[in-house]
Amino acid sequence: MLGLMMQTPLLLSSILSHAARSFPDVEIVSRVPDRPDHITNYAGLMRRSSQLANALNSAGIKPGDRLATLAMNGYRHLELYYGISGIGAVCHTVNPRLFVEQIVYIINHAEDRLVFFDLGFIELVKTLMPKCPSVERWICLAGAGEARAAGAGDFPTYEDMLAGQAQSIDWPQLDENTACGLCYTSGTTGNPKGVLYAHRSAVLHSFAAALPDACRISLNDTVAFVSPMFHAMSWGMPYCAPAMGAKLVMPGQKVDGESLHRIFEDHGVTFANGVPTVWLGYVQYLQSAGVRPTTLNRVLIGGTACPRSLMQTLQDDFGVEVLHVWGMTETSPVATISKVLPRHRSLSSEQRRNRQVKQGRAVFGVEIGIRDGDNNELPHDGKAFGDLVIRGPWIARSYYKMPESERADGWFFTGDVATIDEEGYMQITDRSKDVIKSGGEWISSIELENLAMAHPEIVEAAVIGVPHPKWDERPLVIAVRRKGSSLTAAELLAFYEGKIAKWWMPDDVLFVEELPHGATGKLLKTKLRELYEDHALPSVALARTGLA
Amino acid sequence: MLGLMMQTPLLLSSILSHAARSFPDVEIVSRVPDRPDHITNYAGLMRRSSQLANALNSAGIKPGDRLATLAMNGYRHLELYYGISGIGAVCHTVNPRLFVEQIVYIINHAEDRLVFFDLGFIELVKTLMPKCPSVERWICLAGAGEARAAGAGDFPTYEDMLAGQAQSIDWPQLDENTACGLCYTSGTTGNPKGVLYAHRSAVLHSFAAALPDACRISLNDTVAFVSPMFHAMSWGMPYCAPAMGAKLVMPGQKVDGESLHRIFEDHGVTFANGVPTVWLGYVQYLQSAGVRPTTLNRVLIGGTACPRSLMQTLQDDFGVEVLHVWGMTETSPVATISKVLPRHRSLSSEQRRNRQVKQGRAVFGVEIGIRDGDNNELPHDGKAFGDLVIRGPWIARSYYKMPESERADGWFFTGDVATIDEEGYMQITDRSKDVIKSGGEWISSIELENLAMAHPEIVEAAVIGVPHPKWDERPLVIAVRRKGSSLTAAELLAFYEGKIAKWWMPDDVLFVEELPHGATGKLLKTKLRELYEDHALPSVALARTGLA
């Protein structure tokens, strides 16, 4: 028997309507280069998103059409989020920092009809244009004057498109499973794959992310989207924060430490999201300038593991709580968050941090598990590690145009390798493609990297497996030293002694000037494996492992 | 085009599974008369709910069957919530405080197959049995020994039912729109009507109620269900609090001020829900005993309007935040909550209280409006008042077995009359059945009651419209004086002077010993109208109004 409750669909247009109705004058701030901040509010967002929707309708855009953005965080990008999805079309956020070939691949794969681009990407667009036949129009996110001044006078502009359109619209009552957004993965382990979000998944994710034990988003908050709106939809914040009535702040291009501190202080930011690199820059600026945040009280850090020292500095020195989040483009992305439990109150701050550095506990709504090679569930004992699997209403079922990626058992295999402890804290030990398989056992590349980076003279380190005739693979450390350091390979290896099992000992260390990073700031181990697959391991190192 | 996200249904069994997985050892405390507190945890709740589900399956209970409870708040009642709904049957919570004829009407209307009852209701059950032919078994919520000791040795017991059943079950993956619970309205304005909740509505309501700007429920909380589990499912807390991993406390029968204070202090309660009467008793106890709550930090008050003085005492004297909520059985029930906004920080505490005494702003997910007699939307100016309407995924579409109650326009008409101000605060000015229609205009009975109750010698007051040959209806005050008071009708009417428009002036005042209340503690104006419909209004009073 079915219940007798209303079948109101969960739609993004309902989020926008709620914000415009309940919080019409709450501000939306966008930092624009060399100009005063652009300030609008939720009533304004509703008006202009409606204009955009009307413009798209009259331009013949149909439900299901993919419209791409090549843009940084700002009010026009937010209007695109709501205006496009509101009429049942798909807002496809493209990462402009990817290699040109990847962008071309993505736009062609998505068959985008329109591309909206920031003026800053005009050169990129000119390169892309001849290679993307599905795109009917490239529209620059500017007014006509601005566009001309930037040498983009030949392009149609966003402001011309909106001009004269009605400022309101009856948003269609779509099926809540209608696609609303498309975002490709970061391309860290191979070609990016398309994740097609639905209105339902985005609304449910907004509820979950805002909960007190997740990000605790409230109308008392001022939320800065530091994470780009093309990286897993800035982690869902452009949906979640308006639903809760938070004031919004979009920093635009500049996310260096000083720029962040400025905008946070100027607008009273209380909450922000971003990858560890961004926060490293932020604390370095605070330290060198001798200043402190006065309104920021918590940050959501994820994308790659949050270093313990960063956590410590933010929390202990600056009083900013770190919410360590794990997620993927495929998980909308908030899936697990690492926070301490009531029972940890009596622990030392170091012991509490032992929990926080893990990737965290599943938020309400999703379920996680770990599996061995034969797909058996592994124990949650903090030791057993295996393939991390996840399911829930904001987890991808399959990739766009890859129906074969759907699994019959209803679980999503993340490609991460993890442990889960007795308290439910999940810890990523590796990516399944990065794990080093030595003599039938697994060595965690991440653990070896973290140990290397704990050495005071190491700035960054990557550990990859290189082929070995007897042991299949053996670990190789590739590291960047602090400027002026003369640390030797032997010294670094000695630093590992006693900290790991003997057979985990890396076989060699190479020092380099720089490590390759992907478009969302992640280490590109694929590149490193290409470069070093023929690296000959010195027998001396192997001797040290006791395996020779 | 549909998105490619998982179609994981929103189910109550997922809440239970999440709680058992993520918070297995978080406590569930039930106070039992004359015994030490019963303490279990979420792992235990899962085990016993599974046993119940297995028992129901083997007893031939089918999806859609209605199984009733006549029970106070306690762990067995919670097991019934999850065990019954988990297999797709419907947990029908019956209010044992209703008149016998109403209970008989409800059980027969619902066609309940089983009734689970607390031993305390054994006499009631004996009265009901011959009148409820659909009920196949009356099962007492006790073990065999307890049942015998209470003279219920002839009844099957809940503990016998569970004994020997497997402690785990594969919960079926139901359609999320499957009915999970049935609750009849309080019967304040007529016969109770059945609201048939769905898994989807209950889960979405849990998300919304837990949000930081609603009840802010977290794993750091200890939540007491003070509101009975048969009154709009204790306001959804038995679903919401386990989803968030809060510790639970169920006070059982005793909700007098002293008992509440004891159990709050014994178990560190931080949050509790209840009608104003309960909190009046609570603060009276605190005041007379000269004690203070040490862990309680907020209370959810609704069901009828929260008096300003109660709010003030709780907040200013005892540091307990009041969350004033408006809702109905038909709205799951959390619909609006009254809290101050960031912009009110600079106001005086009295000005802030002016917001809090209103019934509040719509929580994310529901939309409210007010309509005039011709169904036109009225302005949100804090002055215009009309029929309050609401819609959203946890609002009833129609009543059980009353398909004619469904409206084509998708809105639910609440039967309440309200204003909505520029800031979105809704204020109930009356029930549409209680509003006094005088000369084509409306007089708010609630406003006249509040004014009477602001008089220091008045304990409680009701205002009803009595028929009038010329003006249709005129207001009559029926009031209870403080013990020993000799306040006169004329004095009370004089107290109104200057506080209301002249034509609102009540025509007469009657003093009585007691006012009639319904089963959830609300004033029964239906009863009063029956009693006083022939009351002759003195012409002297009418003279005072300027209308004679």
Ligand SMILES: Nc1ncnc2c1ncn2[C@@H]1O[C@H](COP(=O)(O)OP(=O)(O)OP(=O)(O)O)[C@@H](O)[C@H]1O
């Ligand atoms: N807190 C975290 N700690 C460690 N790793 C994390 C954390 N958060 C995210 N990650 C990593 O990021 C991945 C998700 O990133 P994203 O969706 O941006 O694309 P990607 O996996 O890097 O790229 P691709 O899937 O195209 O190879 C996760 O699978 C995980 O490996």
Ligand SMILES: Nc1ncnc2c1ncn2[C@@H]1O[C@H](COP(=O)(O)OP(=O)(O)OP(=O)(O)O)[C@@H](O)[C@H]1O
């Ligand atoms: N905070 C509040 N302030 C004023 N009135 C409230 C408040 N909360 C609830 N109410 C009243 O309670 C009503 C809902 O109560 P409930 O569902 O328990 O049944 P009822 O309306 O009293 O009974 P019935 O519908 O059977 O006549 C609302 O319609 C409203 O009139």
Ligand SMILES: [Mg+2]
């Ligand atoms: Mg990935």
Ligand SMILES: [Mg+2]
């Ligand atoms: Mg009612």
